[in-house]
Amino acid sequence: MPMQSKKTFALVNYEICNPIKCNPDKGICAAVQACSHKVIKQIDGVFEPPIIFQDMCMGCWDCIEVCQLDAIQIKHIGS
Numbered sequence: 166m167p168m169q170s171k172k173t174f175a176l177v178n179y180e181i182c183n184p185i186k187c188n189p190d191k192g193i194c195a196a197v198q199a200c201s202h203k204v205i206k207q208i209d210g211v212f213e214p215p216i217i218f219q220d221m222c223m224g225c226w227d228c229i230e231v232c233q234l235d236a237i238q239i240k241h242i243g244s
């Protein structure tokens with residue numbers, strides 16, 4: 166695969182993200198489950214906000230579509 170000068174990735178807004186609010190019963194992040202590339206994980210456990218491994222994020226939007234609180238945004242870098 167050629168090197169890309171442009172990169173699109175998802176970014177969690179930790180001021181908005183709140184797994185206690187989006188899933189009060191289980192604290193499971195819907196975005197984690199939606200990411201078929203497995204690059205967003207609740208590494209600190211359920212009821213904790215997820216981390217996105219941005220180097221491996223495909224910028225596919227799947228996580229954004231399922232986050233009820235709109236806590237995930239797409240970021241573009243490069244030209």
Ligand code: SF4
Pocket residue numbers: 177181182183184187188193194195196197213214215231232233234235236237
């Ligand atoms: S990213 Fe969205 S779905 Fe995931 S825990 Fe945060 S608010 Fe909930």
Ligand code: SF4
Pocket residue numbers: 174175199200201202203204205217221222223224225226227228229
């Ligand atoms: S944009 Fe796609 S690859 Fe990146 S974290 Fe979201 S679902 Fe996963």
